Amino acid sequence: MLQPPIDQSASASLAKQVEQYLAQGGQIQHLPGPTFPAPPPRREPKRQSGSAQPKRRGRTSASIKRYQEYGPRVLELFERGDPLKQIALAVGRSEPFILRCLDWHGIDGRATRAEQKVKANAGFVEQLRVLARDGHSMRYAAEQLDASASRVRYQAERNGIEFRR
Structure with a gap:
């Protein structure tokens, strides 16, 4: 069931009256509206959320x-x-x-880890260049450097090293 709309002019005049009353020093002690009864007192203290044991401090x-x-x-x-x-x-x-x-x-161990990889790759790339310059194949370079063929291929392509087929 819908309530009839509130008359705008009546509510505006009521709001002006309240503003004047408050401007003259009046106070509102109790706002109109429904009042709710207080909840009954607890029989037991309120439980803590989470763990039943209190957190240990200082450990x-x-x-x-x-x-x-x-x-x-x-x-x-x-x-x-x-x-x-x-x-x-x-x-x-x-x-x-x-x-x-x-x-x-x-x-920051991760940054140092990256530096270690760069240093390791630098030596690896130099050895690849030497093997490529001597005319060896990628497969032979992988065997000599104890690395996978895919790693040798990746580093060769990345650093512009050409192997003979």
Whole structure:
């Protein structure tokens, strides 16, 4: 059932009267409208959302303890210039763990990893150039450098190295 529309002129005049009343220092103590009864008091205290146990303060997580435990050895090997794979083998953890540990200690291991790859590729490309200049095939270069044929082909195309067929 629809209510009849409110008369615009009557509501506008009522609004003006309220503004005048408030401008003269009047106060509205109670707004008209329905009042709702207060909810009944709880029998038990309100439950916390999530876990039933309160969170323990002042304790460090197990991962942070592991970063603190392995950190000195990881940093020592990293500063020595060892690749991440070698560090992971020496420490007995995975490469992602080594990266997270370095990150926790404030070192961006991913950037260094990219630099290590560039250095490794630079030597690889030089060896490819020598083998191509000597007239060897891609397959022979792959065998000599202990790399896959696709890697040799990719690096050759990327660096403009021509092999004989």
